Amino acid sequence: MxxxxxxxxxxxxxxxxxxxxxxxxxxxxxxxxxxxxxxxxxxxxxxxxxxxxxxxxxxxxxxxxxxxxxxSSSLVESSDVFRTGQQQQEKREIAHAAVELIETGQAIFLDDSTTVLQMARLIPSHTPLTVITNVLTLINELKDTRGISLVALGGNYYNWCSSFMGGTTIEAINKIRADAFIMSTAAITDDICFFQSQATVDIKRAMFHSAAKRILLVDHTKFEKRALHALAPLSDFDVVVVDSKTKPEDISRLRSHNVHVVVADRQTGHAEDSRYG
Missing domain, CATH: 1.10.10.10 (Winged helix-like DNA-binding domain superfamily/Winged helix DNA-binding domain)
Structure with missing residues (x-):
C-alpha cells in the first residue's frame, strides 16, 4: 500500500x-x-x-x-505552478532559518507562497501548533500531520494560486487572532512588498493585522522584481528572513532603517541574526 x-x-x-x-x-x-x-x-x-x-x-x-x-507573463509568474520551480535552493535555506522562529504551541497564519510551503514541511518538528491557512496545497500537505491543529479558511477558490480568497475568507480571518503570520512576497520595490493581484494583497493584509508577529521570507531575486499592488514596507515586519545570496548593500540598507534581518546560512540553513551588524 x-x-x-x-x-x-x-x-x-x-x-x-x-x-x-x-x-x-x-x-x-x-x-x-x-x-x-x-x-x-x-x-x-x-x-x-x-x-x-x-x-x-x-x-x-x-x-x-x-x-x-x-x-500574461505576470499571471504565469504569480501562479504556484511557476513559482514552485524557482529558486529552490534559496527557498530551502530560508525555510530552515524561518522554522526556527516558530515556537511550540503557537497559532500561525501561513500564506500561499512556495517558500512557506518549503517551511511547512519542516514544522512537524515544532509541534504542537495551530496552523491557519487559506491555501489548499498547504491544507493537503499538513492535514495528516500529528500535533497540528489545522484551521482551513474557505471562500472563493482560485485555481491559479491554489487558494481561497474573497470577502468570506477575509471575514473569517478578521475573527481570529494568531501569534504569527509567515509570508513571502512577489516583489520588493523601494523596500515595500508588492503583488500582482489585489485579491492576494487583501488576504495578506487581513492576516497581517490579525497576527501579533509578522515574519517575511524573501529570496534575493525579489529585490530585482516589480509588481503592481503594494502591501506594506519591510520596516512593518518584525523579522525579514533572506537567503545567503542577498546583496550586502540590501541587508545594510534594511538594517539602517531598523529592519530586523535574519540571513539564512548557505550550508546549514540556520539563521545569522544581522540586526547588530
Missing part, C-alpha cells in the same frame, strides 16, 4: 515538473505546437493535451487548434 502511495506521489511530482516546464517554454516562445511539446518532453500528445487543459484551467495559457499560446 505504501508503494502505491509513493508511486502516486512520484507520478504527480513528475507531472508538476513537466507542467512548470511547459508553462515556462510557452511563455518564453509565445506559442508552441502540441507535437513539439510532446517531442520535447518525450511523452504522448494525449498527455500533453491533459497538461495543457490543466494549465489553461488555471489561466496560464490558451490551447487552440493544436497550439499552446502564452497569456
Amino acid at each position: 505504501k508503494f502505491d502511495g509513493d508511486h502516486q506521489t512520484s507520478r504527480l511530482s513528475r507531472q508538476g515538473e513537466r507542467q512548470r516546464a511547459i508553462s515556462e517554454m510557452v511563455m518564453a516562445e509565445g506559442a508552441v505546437r502540441i507535437e513539439q511539446l510532446a517531442e520535447r518532453f518525450g511523452t504522448s500528445q494525449m498527455t500533453i493535451h491533459r497538461d495543457l487543459d490543466e494549465l489553461e484551467a488555471r489561466g496560464l495559457l490558451r490551447k487552440s487548434r493544436g497550439v499552446a499560446t502564452a497569456l
Whole structure:
C-alpha cells in the first residue's frame, strides 16, 4: 500500500515538473505546437493535451487548434505552478532559518507562497501548533500531520494560486487572532512588498493585522522584481528572513532603517541574526 502511495506521489511530482516546464517554454516562445511539446518532453500528445487543459484551467495559457499560446507573463509568474520551480535552493535555506522562529504551541497564519510551503514541511518538528491557512496545497500537505491543529479558511477558490480568497475568507480571518503570520512576497520595490493581484494583497493584509508577529521570507531575486499592488514596507515586519545570496548593500540598507534581518546560512540553513551588524 505504501508503494502505491509513493508511486502516486512520484507520478504527480513528475507531472508538476513537466507542467512548470511547459508553462515556462510557452511563455518564453509565445506559442508552441502540441507535437513539439510532446517531442520535447518525450511523452504522448494525449498527455500533453491533459497538461495543457490543466494549465489553461488555471489561466496560464490558451490551447487552440493544436497550439499552446502564452497569456500574461505576470499571471504565469504569480501562479504556484511557476513559482514552485524557482529558486529552490534559496527557498530551502530560508525555510530552515524561518522554522526556527516558530515556537511550540503557537497559532500561525501561513500564506500561499512556495517558500512557506518549503517551511511547512519542516514544522512537524515544532509541534504542537495551530496552523491557519487559506491555501489548499498547504491544507493537503499538513492535514495528516500529528500535533497540528489545522484551521482551513474557505471562500472563493482560485485555481491559479491554489487558494481561497474573497470577502468570506477575509471575514473569517478578521475573527481570529494568531501569534504569527509567515509570508513571502512577489516583489520588493523601494523596500515595500508588492503583488500582482489585489485579491492576494487583501488576504495578506487581513492576516497581517490579525497576527501579533509578522515574519517575511524573501529570496534575493525579489529585490530585482516589480509588481503592481503594494502591501506594506519591510520596516512593518518584525523579522525579514533572506537567503545567503542577498546583496550586502540590501541587508545594510534594511538594517539602517531598523529592519530586523535574519540571513539564512548557505550550508546549514540556520539563521545569522544581522540586526547588530
